[in-house]
Amino acid sequence: MFLKFRQQVIEALKEYGDEKFLRESDHADLSSTIAFKISKEKNQKPQEVAESILENLELKEYIGSVEALNGYINFFASYEFLEDTINSIIDLDENYGSLSIKGNVLIEHTSANPDGPLHIGHIRNSIIGDTLARIFRKAGYNVTTHYYVNDMGRQMAITVLGVERFGVDSSLKIDHAVAKAYIQMNKFLDENPDFDKEVGKLMIEYEQGDEEVVKRFREVVNMALKGIRETLTKLNVRHDEYVWESEFIRNGYVDRILNELDSKNLIRKDGAWILEIDDFEKEIVLKRENGTTVYITRDVAYHVWKSERFEESINVLGADHKLYGMQLKKLLEILSAKLPKIVFFEFVSLPEGSMSTRRGKFISADELIDKLYREAYKIIEGREIDEEEKKRIAKAVAIAALRYDFVKIAPEKPMTFDWKKALGLENTANYIQYSHARACSILRNAVSQGMPDLEFIGEICSDIERKLVMLLSKFSYYVLRVVKELRPNVFADYIMNVAITFNEFYRTHPVLKAESDYRMHRLAIVDATRIVLRNGLELLGIEALEKM
RNA sequence: GGGCCCGUGGCUUAGCAUGGAUAGAGCGACGGCCUUCUAAGCCGUAGAUCGCGGGUUCAAAUCCCGCCGGGUCCGCCA
Structure with missing residues (x-):
């Protein structure tokens, strides 16, 4: 409703109705600072300008009164506006506040690595993303939400090996048990650097789609995901789809974008495949010397895929991904794909420093939820x-x-x-x-x-x-x-x-x-x-x- | 070293895009309010060099430049 009032104010102001000069204010329902701007050009006093604009205003039904004060033009809503507001709220009920903007938008958020439980940094992402999704739906958009599952990285290979070597502690929630194995495996790797070969080998096999290895990855990723999903459900966060990054290797999108870049002569192949563009400060590796792709390669493929299916897309990412975001957009631009809008959020850190799943240094969302629940319960415990x-x-x-x-x-x-x-x-x-x-x-x-x-x-x-x-x-x-x-x-x-x-x-x-x-x-x-x-x-x- | 982000009462924070009327709120502190629609509430009081210094402007928390403090990125990691 306020939008209608605002629209009428803009119309009433006619050539002075530039939205840039409209302000919400304690002094009025809406006020315009246009007179200050004009007074400068015409070398007149703001108040005089405001008064002369006021004389030519054409009032609309929702504008009850107008005044020129200290150079501001103040608008006040009419009784009719107030009445229509209350009546439409009661009439529309759960639909009140909706807009009818059209469009398909994809919102990707959370997308935490499936190597352990969500921690309080991840859920900042989830909460921003889920709230945006809800608000976009309210605005009329057709919204789809994705959790992009990073099942291909080095950390996943380590997790798989960890779970296999150390087992899962069944006394823990499954995602916490996965983290435990992951942390143990990292420690093991620190102490046995030779074993690193196994990690590399597993990554190659997974990328090549070795049936047995794919099964092993799926099992472990799904364990973590099961726990993560439970946490998200507790938080009232729901994703429409979980999209695995390995999918883009299997469905040919990765090859497609690599070929396309190659056909533009943008790839330097000296063992590894490296993107050659002048205006970028860093070179971007797309394929390692061992033939496997890196994160950004698959992510570009995913975004090309998104671009073909959605009018707009939004990603929620930690601020540490800012440079990455620029690289991603640059590549998408070259491939003539639509660019995502990226919402960056700054880190959630602990008083003693930043969090790390690998080092086991984090506060899990589950722990926080649990403690909050107990606090809340204490308050109502004694009630009937x-x-x-x-x-x-x-x-x-x-x-x-x-x-x-x-x-x-x-x-x-x-x-x-x-x-x-x-x-x-x-x-x-x-x-x-x-x-x-x-x-x-x-x-x-x-x-x-x-x-x-x-x-x-x-x-x-x-x-x-x-x-x-x-x-x-x-x-x-x-x-x-x-x-x-x-x-x-x-x-x-x-x-x-x-x-x-x-x-x-x-x-x-x-x-x-x-x-x-x-x-x-x-x-x-x-x-x-x-x-x-x-x-x-x-x-x-x-x-x-x-x-x- | 270079890029990006943050810096507003003791604490957390809004406002900064688009400069304008007394810098708004919450927590905490202090003092008060349950025979009145839910006290998970309410009222009152104290508390701010808007990080620092310059500049632009009739007007700067807001724009520009420099600096300080904190974070973060600059991987054949994700």
């Missing part, structure tokens, strides 16, 4: 709710806290993990869930008292109610911002603001005890807020609990 319900709530609260803590931080900010902060449950996500539960509670009580019709009345809105309704109107505006900016944190922030403003309303505006018109009016606001919070939490992959 049945046991199953308690567990369900504790689980939802734990995942909410976890997802929100990650999604709220702008991707480009580095994070340092801190147990004490991570386990604090009396803030952020739970506050939003709590606000939603509160709204539900009011509505439940209203129903039990015989619910009247809901009827929002623009004229009787208090300042706080008005502020809340304006905020509710901005849902799709923020959906659109995330789609354009690929920064899901701005949506997380928006939902938090709705919750904060709702609580401000809750405190100062009795609903059930209010008199006739006010009661209906406020119940409509509560219901609309409930819908916005619920739809918003859904986009964040957080369960909107009705009771807490």
Whole structure:
């Protein structure tokens, strides 16, 4: 709805309606700074320019009033806008906030090596990727999500050998058991450098598609994947497909792109196959001297494959892959394939330094989820709710806290993990869930008292109610911002603001005890807020609990 | 050494793209609020040289240059 208001403001401003000068502000529902710009060109005072623009404005139905103040042109929404906002939220219900942008988009995220469990760095990727996928769907896109399984690397050969040599510890969750074998095998390799030959041999055999070896890889990769998938499910993260990189060797795409590059005379073959392009600072190896391909070769093939099937694609990658991302795009450009948009996020590190699966230095997502669950359970332990319900709530609260803590931080900010902060449950996500539960509670009580019709009345809105309704109107505006900016944190922030403003309303505006018109009016606001919070939490992959 | 990213109250952080009206929020601290729709809540108070220095501008957290601190990349690794 806010987008409609915004559109009307742009139209009203006519030749001055450049979006670049529109600002959200505390002083107005929308304001334009265009007068500052023009005053410079015309050598007039901003306020005078603003006033003269004001005189020629053509107001639309959703613009209630306009003022020129300190050089700003301030727009205020009309009662009609407020009423249409509340009515459309209640009418559209779970569809409120949707947009109708069309397009097929592929979102690839997480894609952690199947050599152990997901750790808290991986899940930053998962949470950003999954939230983007949800928001893109809300925006109208046809979204497919992929987990790209790196089954071909050196680390996988080591993992396979590790599992075979040391077995899997059945007392552990399967992916943790795989990591244990992987760590042991790395240690073994450090102590027995000769054994490295075996690793190389296995890699070659796997790439050549040796049936027996493929079976061995599949078994181990699937073990890790099974555990990883369980973790992702707990996090409410689902991938439509798991795409194995070896697939692109087997289906001919790797050969295809190598031939294409070769036919352009871009490959120097001196043992290894090396890409020759002048404008790049580093040479890129595409095939090792032993004939096996490297990661980027298969990944380029995968992206060419993507490019043939999807209109757009988005990758979520750690910031350590920035140079890699440029190399990948460069190659795709040469091959005339569509380029992915890449969302980079900075590292999650531990106070003592960065994480490493190989060295066994990481905090697993499972461990964090487990500890959060126990914290959440402690809070409701003593309450009179049945046991199953308690567990369900504790689980939802734990995942909410976890997802929100990650999604709220702008991707480009580095994070340092801190147990004490991570386990604090009396803030952020739970506050939003709590606000939603509160709204539900009011509505439940209203129903039990015989619910009247809901009827929002623009004229009787208090300042706080008005502020809340304006905020509710901005849902799709923020959906659109995330789609354009690929920064899901701005949506997380928006939902938090709705919750904060709702609580401000809750405190100062009795609903059930209010008199006739006010009661209906406020119940409509509560219901609309409930819908916005619920739809918003859904986009964040957080369960909107009705009771807490 | 070169590239990229980050640096905003004690802590975490929004705002930076597109310069503009008092730098917004949460945690923590301190003081208060449960005979009133869920206290996982609410109210109040204290707390900021927006890393440092220059520049552009009527106006800079925001743009430009230099520097400092932290991270990261620069593999026939993935």
